[in-house]
Every structure is written in structure tokens, then in C-alpha cells.
Amino acid sequence: MRFDQPLPFALAICTFAGLALALLHPKPSVRIEGEIAMMEPSVALQRLDAADDIDIQPNLALTYAALAIEAGEFDVAKTVLTRLQSQGQDTPEIELMLANAARLSGNPKSEMDHLAAAYAITPTVTLRQQLGLAYRADRQPAQERALLLSVSGVDLTSHDARRLADLLRQSRQFVLLEALYLDRADGDGPDADDAKQLFINHLLEGGRLTEAHQHAMRWFAASRQDQHMLQTAIPAFLNWGALDEAMSLALSGLQAAPTKAYQLIVVFLDTGQQGSALAFQQAWLDHNGDIPPEAWPVLIDIAERTGYLAGLRTAISKTAPEALPADTISAVMLQFLRYQGPASLYSFSAYLRRDVLQHQPLIGAAWAADQSNQINSAAFLIAAAKGEMTEWDWLIWGNIAATLKGSSAYQTLLTGAPAQSRASSALQLGFMAIRKQPVPPLSAGKGD
Amino acid sequence: MSRMLLILFCFLVSQIGPATACEAEKAQTTARTILGLYDGGRENSPADTRLHRFIELPLNHLGYRVRYLDVSRDDLPQPVDPSIAGAVSWFDAPLPDSERFAAWAVAARSDCPDAISFIVLGETGLFADHKPRDAEADYLHRLGLGWTARSILLGDLTDVSHTGLPLRGFESDFVFRPGRYASLRALTATDAALSVIPAGKQAGDSIDLIVQHHPNAYVHQSATLDADSRAEGYFWIMDPFAILGAALARDKQTPIADVTTLNGRRIYFETVGPEGWLAPAPARTFDEEPRLGAENLAATLIMPFPDLPVTVSVVTGDLDETIGGKSAQIGRRMAVSILTLPQTAVATSGRSLVRHWAAISKPPQTAATPFVKDTVSLDQPNRLLAVLGRNLRQAFADPYAPDEPQLSDGLRQYGQDPFVTGAETADAIETVRTLVPNKHVRPLFLWSGDGRPAQDAQAAVRQAGAAAFGGGITKVGASLSMSALSSFFLSDGQQIQVYHALPGDLGNLGYPLKDVYALQGLGLMVLQTNQPMRLKPFQLAYSAGTANQFATRSIIERLKHLAVSTGTIPIFAARYVEIVEGFSSVEFNPEGALKWRVTGRGGLQTLRFDDAQALSVDLAESAGVLGARRINRSLYIALDPGTVEPVVALTPDASPSGMKVLAGRIGLLDSNLEILSATRTPCLSVLEVTGWGKGEISFYGDPGAGYLVNIVAGARQSAGLVLGHIKLVADASGYVAVTVPTRHGKVETVSLHQQCPG
Structure with a gap:
């Protein structure tokens, strides 16, 4: 061809242009996709209903199915999606759309089949939960159980693990239940602590004390001697009557972290094991030279609840007066005052600093009265009356006040106490000599 | 001697x-009040209690209204009135003064112990770990329970035992969970329906979880409901209808006030909330003028359905340009246009569209603090530029672009003016009344947002003469459990708040659409609340903005078609409110073994008798009864609205029609038209009716009888246009069906002349 020959050149250009136009012209399916995107959905749906099957490519088919579901045309959606599947296109999204269409058509069995198919392709947590819920709603515990068992116990969500435990318990498949507990307990999920508790309870209920103890010790070691772990495990042993194993755990805690093990004393007491609580308290005190500040409230609480003051006496004897703040000393002294009367304070005269007496004026009143310092005693009684006191402390207050009878200090008390006040009542009762009695132990234990 | x-x-x-x-x-009373006992120290108010959330609906379905009593703070009534049929509690911990409560419960109706049922769910309110004191032991004894020991730890190896039919659970099966259980045992072994036996023990050492000691019942917490986070809700384990029904059953048939059915058909009513009234629909092209929610609502969901009445609520802020911005011009125009239609009734949700009534109703209210800051703040950096930009925007503003509406304060859509109860209630009602002054249907106040208005707001609406409606559970969730339905209403002892009957689309709006599948579940919920028990009427509740999206709009369209295809009777929402108010006030006074005088019924028009296959209504012995219809195992009685105190008489008769009709008379079977009055004489019955679309009335009369039916426009006294003149013949059973043309809510008179011999 030569450029100086216009006609052939023009024909060539036209032919080339025609070919280009033909090649670049969009396929019907692409054209339809473009049209659909611009249409009102209801119009788009009508357009798709009228389209030829061969015009609808997979992407468009999915759009068509979604529109059909939105319009409530579930049979249409099912037809379109089933056709896609027959063309070798099967994705979780397609199965999920089929499942939802089935559910909304009131066909739970079909819904479950499609959800199961979606899950088989891509086993996600969301799909598993949807399928599990469908099984539960349709009363198919065996199916739901099988679904949850198909996943490693470690990989289940906390909810799914709890649900599987329920189902295994319901079907009395205890071997599998134990395996589940162990998986969850050894994992690092948020329910690991609960799983430990459940597993230990399960073993103890079955009389498998040694196994329970071994697992508890293992977890304690793995937790880097976390006292919290023992604080939850020991009550389980005590609840099932495994006292020796509980004490063994507590002593292990004491060996591993002597300073912090005081927290375990209360665990025994809270479970009604007073004797064991006192025994462990003694072991802890023997093991610790210095008493950490955070332990004092626990020791004081034990004394308050049991009336046995040996532990408190041991503790305070290990601690120099200047090492303790006034509030701690006064709280300790109050227990002695309550259970052993003012005379018991003589042993601790070195601790009865001015700030201690001011912090707890009832002690000041008792101490001053015992020293025959009536004026100071009355002053302390007045100060104590202005604060919060328990009923028993008011009785003690009245008793101390009674020792001032016949003195001008007593007159001051009488005239100063407002009518109908708590102080007034206490003054009337004060002639009774009252001392708090220790709580009788449930088991043999050393008293003070 | x-x-x-x-x-x-x-x-x-x-x-x-x-x-x-x-x-x-x-013989003299039909007690239908239940005391709902709760501990105010643990559950803040009646609306927050488990009882209200879960148990009140089954009680309502059984015909009972609940009156709440805070056992920790309120005085315990002594003596207990004979109108109290029972007391239901659902504690979750021991009561602070359990002995006081137990003493009261023991003394309650001690003169007639079978006259009151104690139904205890969850905790008994007593301490489980010490031996009960005298009154507490007596209370347990009344429940048919004995305390055997301190609470006991039960583990995985515990056995579960149940008597009678296998315990399949109402919606989900019972599963035992390890834990500490109160050692309560049925005093009579046969009373225990569900028990657990500690590992290694015998049946005699059981702990009983469901004990039915008529007229009382006890259900342990583990056998009530079970939460499932996958469903974002609960499953019922116990069958609340069976447990409550068995306990409250007395040895006689009792009428039940019914709010689901009218003239033998399931009630249908439709409410449109104002959310999205001015919201623009998403545009498909750049140059497309977006239509507002109100416009799409009118075009797609109201005007194409002239035969379905709908109550449409607007907020007056959307009609006022100073509040709603420039779009409010269109909003107002559309409000007038929509509310003028014959199939619509007027409603308002106030002025500023409150989203959190519970928070905002706390006085005093000062100027609302905007949660959303103004777009131009003098404290902003580059404030000069910001001010310049704003001024330029205003100088060259497109006059057709909406001015910015008032900003939200987080509690209301329009939050810049102080909240004033009167403006939100009475003033708003008056404003919408004046929009369409010729509307004669009572206006409705539709509670928006959380639907928890304070008492003063409720009182203000009532004083303004509007029917108040809304609140309860308004969002369709993933679960279709019955526990996802609210009760008929909430009573505070003085006034009642009528709740939505079914959830709607609140919470499902917005772009992108949240979980359209949950909203589509509404269709299933409509069906499931009708079979096997008709628990609720068919309410379709949606927002104006729903019309903006194809997915949500399609759902509403389908449900409207469902309302027609399932043979409902459409009414306005205000009528439903009257019916529920009547449920709350009605009393039944026995006048015989199977005969009752109905008093104080207000707008209530249907009674129901359950398990009534062998009974029919005796129209000869009754007064003010239009007819009856059997649905499932129940007999629904339609009352004549013109009779203030109807008398309902039943007779042993298992006929399929459910009614014994006198010769020459008719008994209504069903109608999709409301019957405003009925005059029945031998061989002539005249009914004034109203409704929409093709009216259908069916009745039973004499077998093979011939009827001349005249249908005239207007009330009975008017001499209106003749709409129809038909000859009909009853079939062999006496059944006849009449088609009545209607004129969109106007009154027609239907005369049925029977061709009687002689």
C-alpha cells in the first residue's frame, strides 16, 4: 500500500477503526453491570429479571441475588446462587446468602445445611457461631456439640468453650469435658482461671484429690507463684473436704513467696476452717522475721474474727514500736482491749505512744483509767464518744466510765453526755463488767 | 354427752x-391483678426489673395486669385485696429484711390460701445458708419447699432428673451448670418437676429446681432463661405460660381480656416514626436532586396503600425552618400532604425529637449544652479564616441548599433550645392538630428514642387529649425468642404507658445499613407471634427514613402485603391504645358458672377463653356479644361496642362455629371492618361499619337462610347512597359472607334482612 493512493489507505483506516470499535465495545454483561449500578434498585432488579442468563457474570449474579434477597424474592435468589454454584463458583459468601434466604423463608434445615457448607469452605469464628446458634435454636445438641468439638479447645472463644462444656456435661462425656477444661486452663484466654477452677472442682468431685493437687501445683509453678491462683484453688479443695491437700498447697505458697502468703490465712477462715487458718497463720509467722505492713490488717482481722490473739502477739513482738504507724498499733491494741481487758495493755506499754492514744481514744481512756488518771481517762472517753464505735466498744466505754464513779471526772461525763445519746446509754450500762469472748473454734487450735 | x-x-x-x-x-370475683415483687435496692424501678422485661408478657397473655411492689421500701399490703390473684417475684439475692417479707407472704390471704398464687423465680429472697427462721420456714412451706441444709456445691457429675414429660425446655433445653445451690426440696415428691442429685447420692437427696405446689410454684434461676451472646439475647428454658398458667389456674373457666384480635381477626396497625423525615436519600448520580425521607415515604409506602390505615408522627421541629433548617419547608408541605390523606392519622413525637427521655426528663433543665460544637469557634486556630469561610459561604449560598438545622445535644436531635415539657408535648400536639384541622381521629403521641418518659410528660400528653404510645422493645434483634417481646404496657400504679406491640426498625437505620437480615426477621416474628399462640397484634413500626433505602423499604412493602394476605383487621394506633387501656381497667363479675358481666372495659372489645374446644358462646343468654370465632384452641368473643356492660355466657357445645345462635338471628364470625354499632332484632340486623378496602363480614345464622343485604353510605340515620344490594344464602352450616365496599374510613350501614318464614 502506498500513501499516495488515498482510496486503499482510507479503506485500511476504516477497516482498522471498525475492528477497534468491535474489540473495544463492551460485552453485554459488562454493559449491563454498568447500567445496573446507575439504576434504582427496584428497576435494577426488574432489569436483571429480564436479562438473559448468559449476560449475567458471577459478580453481577451476586448483585442480583443480593437485590433479590433485599426484595424478599428468596426463590429468585436461590435460583441465581444455585446456578452460580453449578458453574463451579462456591464461596462462603454464596452459601451464607443461601443460608439467610433459607432462614427468612422459614426453612431452618436448609439454613443449617448452607451454613455448614460455608463453614466447611472457610471455618471462621463468625460462621461457627451462626451455625451453632442455628443448631441450638433447632434443638440439635448433638450437631452443635460435634461442631464445637471439631475445633481445638484452645481455639474456641470463651462463649463457645462454655457452651461446649454445657453440652458435654449434658451428654455426660466427661473425658472430653476434662480435656476441654485442661485446654482452656493451660491456655491464656480470659477464661483460663475459671477453667482451672472448674477442672479442679471436677477432679475433687470425683475423689481424684491427688490429680487435683498435682495440677494445682503445676499451675502455681507456671504462674510464677501467683498467690491469686492459690486463693482460688484452696477454697475448692476445702469445699470438697480435701483439707490436707489444701494445706499442702498453702504451704507450697508459703515456701515460694513467704512474704505474700499471709493472704492465704483468710482463705481458710472464709471457708470455715478456723483451726487450719490459725495453724497456717502460725506457720507464716514462724517463716517471716519481719511483718510486711500490708499483712497487719489481715492479722488484725483474724484476731477480730476468732478472738485468738497469739498470732497478733507474736507479730507485734517482732516489730519495734517505732516501726509501726499509730493506726496499726491502735488497731492491734483494740483487739487486746476487747478480748483481754485493759490489764492486757501493760505488756505493750512501749507501744502506747501519745499519737496511738489520740488515734484510738478508747485505748487512751482504758490505759489512763488503769493508771488511775481519771481526768485523762474522762478526756479520752469524751474524745472516743465523738467518733465511730461498735456496740461492743460502747459497752467497754461504759465500763471504763464506771470506774470513774465518785470523781469529778465522772460528773463531767454525766453532765456532758447529751440526753438520749449513745454515751448516755453507755453510762447507764457501764456497771457491767464485760469482756468479749473468743469465738469457739470449729477445730482444735491453739488459743491465746 | x-x-x-x-x-x-x-x-x-x-x-x-x-x-x-x-x-x-x-364465685363473686375474678381476680386479675398480679403483684410484681421486686427489691428496689437491686432493681431501680419496675421498668428495669426482670419481671417486667420477661414475665409480664406471659402474664398479660394469660389476662393479668401487673402492679409492682418494692418489697424493700414500700409498705406491704395487709390484708391483701381479693382482686390480687397472685404474687410473682424474681429476686437475685436475699432480701435485706427477709423475715419481714416472709411474715407478710405467710399472712397473705391466710383466710383463703388457695385464692392467691405465689410464684417464685430465681432466689426465694431468703438466706440459703442458715436454717430459716419461723416465718421463713412457713413461707417455704407455703411454696411446697423444705430447707434441708446449707447451700451445697454441685459439680459436673450431678445427675439431672425430671418427671412427667421429658423436659425439652420451651425454647432451649435445660443444661445443668456447676455451682452452689440452695438446698431446697419439694415437701411432696410428686411436686418436683426438675431435680438435680449430687454425685453419689440418691433421689431422696435431690435438690429440686422446679416445684409446682398448686397454687404456688418455684423455679430455680438456672431453669428460667439462658443467655446466649450469639443470639444477643436469651432462650426460655421454662415454659412461662405453662408454669404461670398452672399456678394461677382455678377450677373454673375464666375470661381473658384480649388485645390481639378484633371482630375475630388479628389486629393490624401501622406507625411511622419521625426519624429521617428530612433525611435525604442517597443520590445515584451527581446531578440528582435527592428526595427527602418524607417524600419517599409518601410516594412508596403510604400512597400506594390506600387500604391500610397508618399513623404518621412528625416532630414540629422538622416543620419549622428555624429549627429544622431550610428542608423544613418541604417537611411541612409533606406533613400536610400526608396527614390529609384519608388513610392517615395524626401523631407527633414532640418538638425536638428526644432520644433519651429518661435522661432529659430530670428537672431542672437549663439551656442545653451542645455536645457537638459549633463549626466556628473563636477559640479555634485560624479562626479568622474560619469566620471568613463562613461569611463567604453565606454570601454565595445556594438558595436551594438547606440551611443548617439546629445541632444535637446528644439527648435530642434539635438540642439548642432548652427542653420544656410543655413545648414537647401539649404544644406539639396542638401544632399538628392545626395542620389538619378536619381530622377527627384522636391524635397520638408517639414516644421516641428510649421511650422512657417521665410522669409529667405522660400526664401532659394525657391532658392534651392525645393517646400516648411507644416504648418497650423497639429493635428487632438476631434472636426470635419470645423473650425479645415486650409486655402490653407499663403501669406505675396511676397511669399506663402502652408499649409497641412488635419491634420495628429503630437501630437498623443509617448508612451503611446495619444488619438488614435482622430487620427482615420481622416477617418471621409476625408469623411466630400468631401461631401456635396469638401473642401480639400485627404492628408494623418503621421510620420515615426507612423509605430512603431499597432494602428496608422492600421489607415494609412486603409486610404491608402480608397484612392484607393474612386477613387482618386494620385499625389506627390510637384505637389499639384504647383497647390496651381497656385491658388494664376491665373487670369480670361472675353471674353464674359460665356467665360474666364485663365492666370497666373502655375500648376493649374482645375476650378470649383458652382450651375452650368444648364451649361455645350462648348468644341467647349473652347481652352485647356480636359473635365468636375459634382460633387454635381458644374461643374469641367479639363484644358489641354499643353495650357498656356486656354479659358473656358460655354453654357446653363443641360446634365449629363457637356460638349458639338463636333462630332468626346472626352471630358474627369475623370482619375486617370495625363494627361501630349493631342492632339485632329477629330477622333483621343492622350494622354500622367502617374500614378500608374491600370489606368482608362473615357470620353464622340459620342453615340455608336467605338474606337481603343492603349497604348504604353513611350512618344508620342518614339516607345515603346505596352502595350495594345483594341476595345471599347461608350454607348448610349457616355460614354467610358479605362483601362490603368501603370509602376509606367512612361509615357505612349494612342491613341484613333474613327471609324468615311467615
Whole structure:
């Protein structure tokens, strides 16, 4: 061809242009996709209903199915999606759309089949939960159980693990239940602590004390001697009557972290094991030279609840007066005052600093009265009356006040106490000599 | 000897006396109030209680209204009124003064212990770990329970045992969970329906979780409901209808006030909330003028359905340009246009569209603090530029672009003016009334947002003469459990708040659309609340903005078609409010073994008798009864609205029609038109009716009887246009169906002349 020959050149250009136009012209399916995107959905749906099957490519088919579901045309959606599947296109999204269409058509069995198919392709947590819920709603515990068992116990969500435990318990498949507990307990999920508790309870209920103890010790070691772990495990042993194993755990805690093990004393007491609580308290005190500040409230609480003051006496004897703040000393002294009367304070005269007496004026009143310092005693009684006191402390207050009878200090008390006040009542009762009695132990234990 | 006989005689008389009094009381009253006992120290108010959330609906379905009593703070009534049928509690911990409560419960109706049921769910309110004191032991005894020991730890190896039919659970099966259980056991072994037996123990050592000791019942917490986070809700384990029904059953048939059915058909009503009234629909092209929610609502969901009445609520802020911005011009125009249509009734949700009534109703209210800051703040950096930009925007503003509406304060859509109860209630009602002054249907106030208005707001609406409606559970969730439905209403002892009957689309709006599948579940919920029990009417609740999206709009369209295809009777929402108010006030006064006078019924128009396959209504012995219809295992009685105190009489008769009709008379089977009045004489019945679309009335009369049916426009006294003149013949059973053309809510008179012999 030569450029100086216009006609052939023009024909060539036209032919080339025609070919280009033909090649670049969009396929019907692409054209339809473009049209659909611009249409009102209801119009788009009508357009798709009228389209030829061969015009609808997979992407468009999915759009068509979604529109059909939105319009409530579930049979249409099912037809379109089933056709896609027959063309070798099967994705979780397609199965999920089929499942939802089935559910909304009131066909739970079909819904479950499609959800199961979606899950088989891509086993996600969301799909598993949807399928599990469908099984539960349709009363198919065996199916739901099988679904949850198909996943490693470690990989289940906390909810799914709890649900599987329920189902295994319901079907009395205890071997599998134990395996589940162990998986969850050894994992690092948020329910690991609960799983430990459940597993230990399960073993103890079955009389498998040694196994329970071994697992508890293992977890304690793995937790880097976390006292919290023992604080939850020991009550389980005590609840099932495994006292020796509980004490063994507590002593292990004491060996591993002597300073912090005081927290375990209360665990025994809270479970009604007073004797064991006192025994462990003694072991802890023997093991610790210095008493950490955070332990004092626990020791004081034990004394308050049991009336046995040996532990408190041991503790305070290990601690120099200047090492303790006034509030701690006064709280300790109050227990002695309550259970052993003012005379018991003589042993601790070195601790009865001015700030201690001011912090707890009832002690000041008792101490001053015992020293025959009536004026100071009355002053302390007045100060104590202005604060919060328990009923028993008011009785003690009245008793101390009674020792001032016949003195001008007593007159001051009488005239100063407002009518109908708590102080007034206490003054009337004060002639009774009252001392708090220790709580009788449930088991043999050393008293003070 | 004679002295001994006299003593014996006096003793016998003393025993007979009280029993007779109890029997006499039973014959004179139909108790239908339940005391809902709760601990105010743990559950803040009645609306927050488990009882209200879950148990009140089953009680309502059984015909009972609930009156709440805070056992920790309120005075415990003594004596307990005979109108109290039972007391239901659902504690979750021991009560602070359990002995006081137990003493009251023991003394309650001790004169007629069978006259009151104690139904205990969850905790008994007593401490489980010490031996009950005298009154507490007596209370447990009344429940048919004995305390055997301190609470006991039960583990995985515990056995579960149940008696009677296998315990499949109402919606989900019972599963035992390890834990500490109160050691309560049925005093009579046969009373225990569900028990657990500690590992290694015998049946005699069981702990009983469901005990039915008529008229009382106890259900342990583990056998009530089970939460499932996958469903974002609960499953019922116990069958609340069976447990409550068994306990409250007395040895006689009792009428039940019904709010789901009218003239033998399921009630349908439709409410449109104002959310999205001015919201623009998403545009498909750049140059497309977006239509507002109100416009799409009118075009797609109201005007194409002239035969379905709908109550449309607007907020006056959307009609006022100073509040709603420039779009409010269109909003107002559309409000007038929509509310003028014959199929619409007027409603408002206030002025500023409150989203959190519970928070905002706390006085005093000062100027609202905007949660959203103004777009131009003098404290902003580059404030000069910001001010310049704003001024330029205003100088060159497109006059057709909407001015910015008021900003939200987080509690209301329009939050820049202080909240004033009167402006939100009475003023808003008056404003919408004046929009369409010729509307004669009572306006409705539709509670928006959380639907928890304070008492003063409720009182203001009532004083303004509007029907108040809304609140309860408004969002369709993933679960279709019955526990996802709210009760009929909430009562505070003085006024009632009528709740939505079914959830709607609130919470499902917005772009992108949240979980359209949940909203589509509404269709299933409509069906499931109709079979096997008709628990609720068919309410379709949606927002104006729903019309903006194809997915949500399609759902509403389908449900509207469902309302027609399932043979409902469409009414306005205000009528439903009247019906529920009547449910709350109605009393039944026995006048015979199967005969009752109905008093205080207000707008209530249907009674129901359950398990009534062998009973029919005796129209000859009744007064003010239009007819009856059997649905499932129940008999629904349609009352004549013109009779203030109808008398309903039943007779042993298992006929399929459910009614015994006198010769020459008719008994209504069903109608999709409301019957405003009925005059029935031998061989002539005249009904004034109103409704929409093709009216259908069916009735039973004499088998093979011929009827001349005249249908005239207007009320009976008017001489209106003749709309129809038909000859009909009853079939062999006496059944006849009449088609009545209607004129969109106007009154028509239907006369049925029977061709009687002679």
C-alpha cells in the first residue's frame, strides 16, 4: 500500500477503526453491570429479571441475588446462587446468602445445611457461631456439640468453650469435658482461671484429690507463684473436704513467696476452717522475721474474727514500736482491749505512744483509767464518744466510765453526755463488767 | 354427752364457715391483678426489673395486669385485696429484711390460701445458708419447699432428673451448670418437676429446681432463661405460660381480656416514626436532586396503600425552618400532604425529637449544652479564616441548599433550645392538630428514642387529649425468642404507658445499613407471634427514613402485603391504645358458672377463653356479644361496642362455629371492618361499619337462610347512597359472607334482612 493512493489507505483506516470499535465495545454483561449500578434498585432488579442468563457474570449474579434477597424474592435468589454454584463458583459468601434466604423463608434445615457448607469452605469464628446458634435454636445438641468439638479447645472463644462444656456435661462425656477444661486452663484466654477452677472442682468431685493437687501445683509453678491462683484453688479443695491437700498447697505458697502468703490465712477462715487458718497463720509467722505492713490488717482481722490473739502477739513482738504507724498499733491494741481487758495493755506499754492514744481514744481512756488518771481517762472517753464505735466498744466505754464513779471526772461525763445519746446509754450500762469472748473454734487450735 | 356433741358441732361449724366464705369469694370475683415483687435496692424501678422485661408478657397473655411492689421500701399490703390473684417475684439475692417479707407472704390471704398464687423465680429472697427462721420456714412451706441444709456445691457429675414429660425446655433445653445451690426440696415428691442429685447420692437427696405446689410454684434461676451472646439475647428454658398458667389456674373457666384480635381477626396497625423525615436519600448520580425521607415515604409506602390505615408522627421541629433548617419547608408541605390523606392519622413525637427521655426528663433543665460544637469557634486556630469561610459561604449560598438545622445535644436531635415539657408535648400536639384541622381521629403521641418518659410528660400528653404510645422493645434483634417481646404496657400504679406491640426498625437505620437480615426477621416474628399462640397484634413500626433505602423499604412493602394476605383487621394506633387501656381497667363479675358481666372495659372489645374446644358462646343468654370465632384452641368473643356492660355466657357445645345462635338471628364470625354499632332484632340486623378496602363480614345464622343485604353510605340515620344490594344464602352450616365496599374510613350501614318464614 502506498500513501499516495488515498482510496486503499482510507479503506485500511476504516477497516482498522471498525475492528477497534468491535474489540473495544463492551460485552453485554459488562454493559449491563454498568447500567445496573446507575439504576434504582427496584428497576435494577426488574432489569436483571429480564436479562438473559448468559449476560449475567458471577459478580453481577451476586448483585442480583443480593437485590433479590433485599426484595424478599428468596426463590429468585436461590435460583441465581444455585446456578452460580453449578458453574463451579462456591464461596462462603454464596452459601451464607443461601443460608439467610433459607432462614427468612422459614426453612431452618436448609439454613443449617448452607451454613455448614460455608463453614466447611472457610471455618471462621463468625460462621461457627451462626451455625451453632442455628443448631441450638433447632434443638440439635448433638450437631452443635460435634461442631464445637471439631475445633481445638484452645481455639474456641470463651462463649463457645462454655457452651461446649454445657453440652458435654449434658451428654455426660466427661473425658472430653476434662480435656476441654485442661485446654482452656493451660491456655491464656480470659477464661483460663475459671477453667482451672472448674477442672479442679471436677477432679475433687470425683475423689481424684491427688490429680487435683498435682495440677494445682503445676499451675502455681507456671504462674510464677501467683498467690491469686492459690486463693482460688484452696477454697475448692476445702469445699470438697480435701483439707490436707489444701494445706499442702498453702504451704507450697508459703515456701515460694513467704512474704505474700499471709493472704492465704483468710482463705481458710472464709471457708470455715478456723483451726487450719490459725495453724497456717502460725506457720507464716514462724517463716517471716519481719511483718510486711500490708499483712497487719489481715492479722488484725483474724484476731477480730476468732478472738485468738497469739498470732497478733507474736507479730507485734517482732516489730519495734517505732516501726509501726499509730493506726496499726491502735488497731492491734483494740483487739487486746476487747478480748483481754485493759490489764492486757501493760505488756505493750512501749507501744502506747501519745499519737496511738489520740488515734484510738478508747485505748487512751482504758490505759489512763488503769493508771488511775481519771481526768485523762474522762478526756479520752469524751474524745472516743465523738467518733465511730461498735456496740461492743460502747459497752467497754461504759465500763471504763464506771470506774470513774465518785470523781469529778465522772460528773463531767454525766453532765456532758447529751440526753438520749449513745454515751448516755453507755453510762447507764457501764456497771457491767464485760469482756468479749473468743469465738469457739470449729477445730482444735491453739488459743491465746 | 350432749355437751360433747355441742362442742363438736361448734367445731364443725367453725371449720365450715371460712371455707364457705372462700367459695363465696371465688364465685363473686375474678381476680386479675398480679403483684410484681421486686427489691428496689437491686432493681431501680419496675421498668428495669426482670419481671417486667420477661414475665409480664406471659402474664398479660394469660389476662393479668401487673402492679409492682418494692418489697424493700414500700409498705406491704395487709390484708391483701381479693382482686390480687397472685404474687410473682424474681429476686437475685436475699432480701435485706427477709423475715419481714416472709411474715407478710405467710399472712397473705391466710383466710383463703388457695385464692392467691405465689410464684417464685430465681432466689426465694431468703438466706440459703442458715436454717430459716419461723416465718421463713412457713413461707417455704407455703411454696411446697423444705430447707434441708446449707447451700451445697454441685459439680459436673450431678445427675439431672425430671418427671412427667421429658423436659425439652420451651425454647432451649435445660443444661445443668456447676455451682452452689440452695438446698431446697419439694415437701411432696410428686411436686418436683426438675431435680438435680449430687454425685453419689440418691433421689431422696435431690435438690429440686422446679416445684409446682398448686397454687404456688418455684423455679430455680438456672431453669428460667439462658443467655446466649450469639443470639444477643436469651432462650426460655421454662415454659412461662405453662408454669404461670398452672399456678394461677382455678377450677373454673375464666375470661381473658384480649388485645390481639378484633371482630375475630388479628389486629393490624401501622406507625411511622419521625426519624429521617428530612433525611435525604442517597443520590445515584451527581446531578440528582435527592428526595427527602418524607417524600419517599409518601410516594412508596403510604400512597400506594390506600387500604391500610397508618399513623404518621412528625416532630414540629422538622416543620419549622428555624429549627429544622431550610428542608423544613418541604417537611411541612409533606406533613400536610400526608396527614390529609384519608388513610392517615395524626401523631407527633414532640418538638425536638428526644432520644433519651429518661435522661432529659430530670428537672431542672437549663439551656442545653451542645455536645457537638459549633463549626466556628473563636477559640479555634485560624479562626479568622474560619469566620471568613463562613461569611463567604453565606454570601454565595445556594438558595436551594438547606440551611443548617439546629445541632444535637446528644439527648435530642434539635438540642439548642432548652427542653420544656410543655413545648414537647401539649404544644406539639396542638401544632399538628392545626395542620389538619378536619381530622377527627384522636391524635397520638408517639414516644421516641428510649421511650422512657417521665410522669409529667405522660400526664401532659394525657391532658392534651392525645393517646400516648411507644416504648418497650423497639429493635428487632438476631434472636426470635419470645423473650425479645415486650409486655402490653407499663403501669406505675396511676397511669399506663402502652408499649409497641412488635419491634420495628429503630437501630437498623443509617448508612451503611446495619444488619438488614435482622430487620427482615420481622416477617418471621409476625408469623411466630400468631401461631401456635396469638401473642401480639400485627404492628408494623418503621421510620420515615426507612423509605430512603431499597432494602428496608422492600421489607415494609412486603409486610404491608402480608397484612392484607393474612386477613387482618386494620385499625389506627390510637384505637389499639384504647383497647390496651381497656385491658388494664376491665373487670369480670361472675353471674353464674359460665356467665360474666364485663365492666370497666373502655375500648376493649374482645375476650378470649383458652382450651375452650368444648364451649361455645350462648348468644341467647349473652347481652352485647356480636359473635365468636375459634382460633387454635381458644374461643374469641367479639363484644358489641354499643353495650357498656356486656354479659358473656358460655354453654357446653363443641360446634365449629363457637356460638349458639338463636333462630332468626346472626352471630358474627369475623370482619375486617370495625363494627361501630349493631342492632339485632329477629330477622333483621343492622350494622354500622367502617374500614378500608374491600370489606368482608362473615357470620353464622340459620342453615340455608336467605338474606337481603343492603349497604348504604353513611350512618344508620342518614339516607345515603346505596352502595350495594345483594341476595345471599347461608350454607348448610349457616355460614354467610358479605362483601362490603368501603370509602376509606367512612361509615357505612349494612342491613341484613333474613327471609324468615311467615
